[in-house]
Amino acid sequence: MKPKVAFFSFTSCEGCQLTVLECEDILLDMLGQIEIVRFREASSLKRDDYEIAFIEGSASRPDDVTRMRKIRERANLVVAIGACAVSGGVNFMKNFHYLQRTREHVYGAQADWFPTTQVQPVEAVIKVDHSVYGCPMTKDEFLETVKSLLVGRTPRIPQYPVCVECKMAENVCLFHRGQTCLGPVIRAGCQAFCPGLGAGCDGCRGLAPDHNLASLTNVLGEYGMKPEEVRRKLRLFNGYIEVQP
Numbered sequence: 001m002k003p004k005v006a007f008f009s010f011t012s013c014e015g016c017q018l019t020v021l022e023c024e025d026i027l028l029d030m031l032g033q034i035e036i037v038r039f040r041e042a043s044s045l046k047r048d049d050y051e052i053a054f055i056e057g058s059a060s061r062p063d064d065v066t067r068m069r070k071i072r073e074r075a076n077l078v079v080a081i082g083a084c085a086v087s088g089g090v091n092f093m094k095n096f097h098y099l100q101r102t103r104e105h106v107y108g109a110q111a112d113w114f115p116t117t118q119v120q121p122v123e124a125v126i127k128v129d130h131s132v133y134g135c136p137m138t139k140d141e142f143l144e145t146v147k148s149l150l151v152g153r154t155p156r157i158p159q160y161p162v163c164v165e166c167k168m169a170e171n172v173c174l175f176h177r178g179q180t181c182l183g184p185v186i187r188a189g190c191q192a193f194c195p196g197l198g199a200g201c202d203g204c205r206g207l208a209p210d211h212n213l214a215s216l217t218n219v220l221g222e223y224g225m226k227p228e229e230v231r232r233k234l235r236l237f238n239g240y241i242e243v244q245p
């Protein structure tokens, strides 16, 4: 019996589901091991007899909480995929503005047609068994998670910062070029994608365990960035840390 898998989308750009479709070289092999019973980007099937639920996006509408709870009741395992689901991602920035003003800014005269709430990552609503990080998540990490779930082991997700992969790629550190980067405090797993292209890490994979944000803030201060600017920069993907207990 192949495990039955469903994909669900909440507030997001659905780019992480697209990443699943981009696994084309291994997609057919994957379909030999799992049965996809719900995946609206690729199928019209809408079955509820799933064992594993992959959830993309965050809760930001009144009925999202009820829908997530229902998924949790039906699934044996829930996996949050992508920054929106894991931490609220870019969506979380909404929580730092007046809700009604944001709503009017986005929907204009039709604002009242679209009810909205503060953004919550999936784990703020229901228990999450595994997380796949990044905006978008990487194919490798998604496939590592699927394979691990199939054989019953914990997915191997990097527990060290982006700098480790950046050094392994032999990139010249951007700080040596007078640029700034959040790599020292952000979880690796993207093979230092942005520094490899000459751009500083913006933190889409969330904070690495045992990060030292105070130390990075000091270093960024030496590069002319005030603590308030560091905080604003982190808010792009990591606003949730400001509301952590």
Ligand code: SF4
Pocket (backbone or CB within 6 Å): 012, 013, 014, 015, 016, 017, 056, 057, 081, 082, 083, 084, 085, 089, 090, 134, 135, 136, 137
């Ligand atoms: S994490 Fe990024 S790519 Fe994935 S759904 Fe959210 S905004 Fe889109």
Ligand code: SF4
Pocket (backbone or CB within 6 Å): 162, 163, 164, 166, 167, 171, 172, 173, 174, 175, 181, 182, 183, 184, 192, 195, 200, 201
């Ligand atoms: S460029 Fe960024 S990720 Fe790379 S070593 Fe420097 S601080 Fe770390």
Ligand code: SF4
Pocket (backbone or CB within 6 Å): 134, 135, 162, 186, 187, 190, 191, 192, 193, 194, 195, 200, 201, 202, 203, 204, 205, 206
């Ligand atoms: S370098 Fe940073 S922002 Fe770029 S993909 Fe990796 S974690 Fe995300």
